[in-house]
Amino acid sequence: MDKPFAITLNPGSSLANHTGSWRTARPVYLDRLPPCNNQCPAGEDIQGWLFHAESGSYEAAWRHLTRDNPFAAIMGRVCYHTCESACNRGKIDEAVGINSVERFLGDEAIKRGWKFAAPTQESGKKVLIVGAGPSGMSAAYHLRKLGHAVTVMDAGPYMGGMMRFGIPKYRLPREVLDAEMQRIVDMGVTVKLNSKVDSILDTMKAGGFDAAFLAVGAHIGKRAMIPSGDAAKIVDAISVLRSMEGEDKPLLGRRVVVYGGGNTAIDVARTVKRMGAEPIIVYRRTRDKAPAHDFEIEEALQEGVMVKWLSTIKQAGDKEITIEKMALDDKGFPQPTGEFETLEADSVVLALGQDVDLGLLNGVPGLEVTKDGVVKVGTDLMTGHPGIFAGGDMVPADRNVTVAVGHGKKAARNIDAWLRGETYAAPPKHEVARFEKLNPWYYADAPKTVRPMLDIIRRQSTFEEVQGGLDESTALFEARRCLSCGNCFECDNCYGVCPDNAVIKLGPGKRFQFNYDYCKGCGMCVAECPCGAIKMEAEDI
Amino acid sequence: MLKQCEGSHAVAEAVALCRPEVICAYPISPQTHIVEGIGEMVKSGELKDCEFINVESEFAAMSVAIGSSATGARTYTATASQGLLYMVEAVYNASGLGLPIVMTVANRAIGAPINIWNDHSDSLSQRDCGWIQLFAETNQEALDLHIQAFKLAEELSLPVMVCMDGFILTHAYERVDMPTQEQVDAFLPPYEPRQVLDVNDPVSIGAMVGPEAFMEVRYLAHAKQMQALDLIPQLAQEFKAVFGRDSGGLIRSYRAEDAETIVIAMGSVLGTIKDTVDEMREAGHKIGVLGITSFRPFPLVEVAAALKNCKRFVVLEKSLAVGIGGIVATNVRMAVTGMGLKGFTVVAGLGGRAITMKSLTGLFEKAGRDELEPVTFLDLDWNVVNKQLEREKQVRRSGPAAEAMLRDVGAVAARNY
């Protein structure tokens, strides 16, 4: 075309004008730490595996999840999912049902027979793990993945530790537990059951182990001094739960008093309810002060478990007990009131906590025990004795499956480094993606999906699993409620909202890049990024 | 084919023969019959492949024309007087963008006072708008100039205004030689735009140009009009070859070879002047005529050459540059700078005032004696003017001048148009 001078111009020619020079601040992409991940005791990359689940790539999601925690199906049942309390979506409507999606993935993995790959290379190192519970088996998994030869020894007849002997099967069906344990064995981990380790040093020496991880748990029920007649039947909760796994079911009578207010107390009460007894929990403080999770208390109440709040057992006889009413003082501590009451009771189950059996540590030089009767460890989970690490319920920490699993991972990384003569340095934590960093406008309205519950009659009389799982469509829905806090999920907002087309879209999975030749630094991409994955940085001019 | 018809109709037919593709117009006397004629031809299907758009104003008319021309359509519109002024912003824009639109201006006075009759004030107000302006002397020439105008516009990529006297030409029934479609097609090739809005070759038309290039852009517009000075006579030649008659060109002299006095004018008044000159020649006066067809570009060299041998010239124009006098005269004077000629400006025929042979004879005789004032208002009623001036001298608020003067001349009331 014969274009008139100056008036008529070639298309798109403004590319010659680099407006980036106007900028006083520049946007940069970053990953912030999602609050769920930050919260997870097992160090799961929750947002990361939800990302895969959102697109229906369940195997990828499960594989991503199991990078940190091999027990998706177990976690999806027994984890107390504090991640959900931290979830930013809770500030919009309700937290994402992370736990239910995790369970869905775990169940899918079992259903579809997904396996872990054996390591491609052997390190030549041998590691002994004592205890086939959540911590020990988690460590076994991670150490095996790293190529070490792993032997797990456990005194009990089955794998699972507290997951089997402390958690009733209506919360964790045994097929699920077995499947996730077996999957680790299948990686080439040696598990020796009914093999109590009496002396760690001897066993290590005999087996030629280069390092050891101790995770024997806390299995000795705490006793309380309750004045009682000879005929009174007083047992501890852990023994009751453990005996549920064997042939001989415990004989506790019709009226069973459970003493304590923790999760174990609730578990025992619900267990005996299912055996046809009438459990009654006696606890010295109020419901809101009870250490048990409220949802579990609620489920127990629904099932017909009775509770005497603000009560202590003063005396136990063979057919009844005396309890004293308590009152909270202004600091919230229970104080005796001098008011008494008698309750019919065929037996009393003490659920007052557990102690660790430290017998295997006798004579280990350098090893220290705290006054609470647990093993002292450093931040690397190594005991005072080089090469011996410990975790789970036997070290000072919260006692639950998830913490234990987290210890297993952490110990494995430190053991691996130690075996190479190095110290493990965890990658620095990113700043947390707080709710204020998000632009919640962009998320579709979607209240949480409620998991189906077993109907009440069956719950009272059978050990069928109380809580059901999500089906595929609801799990997908739930996964998609994730806000992807702090991590780009390729929503294209930055790419779309830039008035200067200064964002380059790199393609699926590759995210974006700024074109600073044209970016004027308006900051719109930052303001409109739903998940807070961009920030502005001052330009030094 | 010879036929007797109204000037407007002749133009309408000529435009139709040029195969216009988009026509848009807004009615104003005395342009109406032209666009009515074309509109009818489009509506009846006689003129095919042409969009006729009834716009809501002259501003829109020129704007539609800009759009269609820039999209490669041969585009035509027509207007007059107030309408031309109403579209001025777009008129400048069309030439600035170099769009070869052809527009008829049925010349008419500009108000206030509103007046529908003929003079050249409308076109001449736009002398600097960048359009080529051609003035027709007869209906035949008006017809012919439109055919030439499309070719001229499209070759230069500049818009062309064909100016014809309102009523005097537009509404006059005369015999014209209407060319055939074959003749017009032989002369005028299909429009090949220089620049065009084309999805296959996108450009941005109408950029903002700053001080760094604006002067150059303006100079180039001027240079194009200078090119037209060569092209206009050339096209007249080509036209003659196809149609067999002289039409168009830059200027045309009449009985001027040995003339001592040359009368210069534009448009239909040339006819009356020529008749007057014929009579005066018979009476022995050495008088001749120079008609200017192309007012823009103004043929300075050609005018100077035409006046080379005379002693004096009289510019008789239907326009008034209030505050100085003549418009055409000013341009002529520029052409003869340094030639030592005596020049007289005569403002005549404003708002349709009749220009009679009698008045002209008197005027030219006076000119021949060098007794004319530098600026003369032909047939001005001094009585009325002086009375009003007197009134205004005495009473500050002497009422509307036009009505007072109408009373003085004895007209009852003005008609509304």
Add this chain to the structure above:
Amino acid sequence: MSALQTVKFYQTGTFTVGNRLLAPEDRSVQANMQRTNSLNSGHRACQGCGEALGARYAIDAAMNATNRQLIAANATGCLEVFSTPYPETSWQIPWIHSLFGNTAAVATGIAAAIKVKKQKGQGQDVRVVAQGGDGGTTDIGFGCLSGMFERNDDVLYICYDNGGYMNTGVQRSSATPSAARTATTMPLGPEPGNPFGQGKFVPAIAMAHEIPYVATATVADLRDLENKVTKAMGMRGARYIHILVPCPLGWGTASQDTIRMARLAKETGVFPVFEAEYGELTSALAIRRPLPVEDYLKPQKRFAHLFGKNPAVETIARIQAQADKNIRRYGLLAKETV
């Protein structure tokens, strides 16, 4: 609620520009890696200019809907000035700027030319968009606009409403909101800012022309905007889309807040987002999170005189009443209908 229902819950649904969970054909035009960037980088709009954004959104969508068979006419104003200063243009399509007030007519001419060329078998079916600012549309260009509507010319006219003559330094237009400060409606005297009881809402006037399609949109609802442009390009005759485009300079807002301001305008009811066909209202984009007008007014310096130590409670109430009227008139709080 045209756009938003058809897509079931996909994390962000259609709120975000893209959504990896959607099928490619359900994604926005802006999400496309090969999108046309009708308004190329290097244009000279202010940082965070809503008009630059809105124009690219609209024209990219129109290009997409017409398979790039598109010509645009553009009025004088910011959009024209920042996109085509010699020697560079940002436009990728055939584009013409003629004048401030004649854009609709220029577009009519383009459409007429295209029609004839097509009739003659000399051209493709190319479509025409006219675009201008609120001043170029609701004021000086209104005559041509109304003429184009009335003749039902085959043109989509898009007005980018930033509520004032921004290019000449933020003067009042007939689309400037009540009480707003502009360079010609200063916050002085007994009625500070732009007087109440003035101005016009051209979408309603467009509806009165009973043209095939009238819609409003904002840069905060991309999918809605794209759907409307796409729908408009699927129709013939005169069509009008009025897009609210916040102007950081004229409104006195932070450059990163442009989309937020548009969102607030819609969510408070200050700017109704709807569609109408042949003069009848056919749908309205429901308010999702109702908010008081203060939330919209406060971040803007042009309304700063309403706040501060002695807030102009009555004035704010009058603006709230205007918003409430929009909500009633256009049914903005009605439940979404599928």
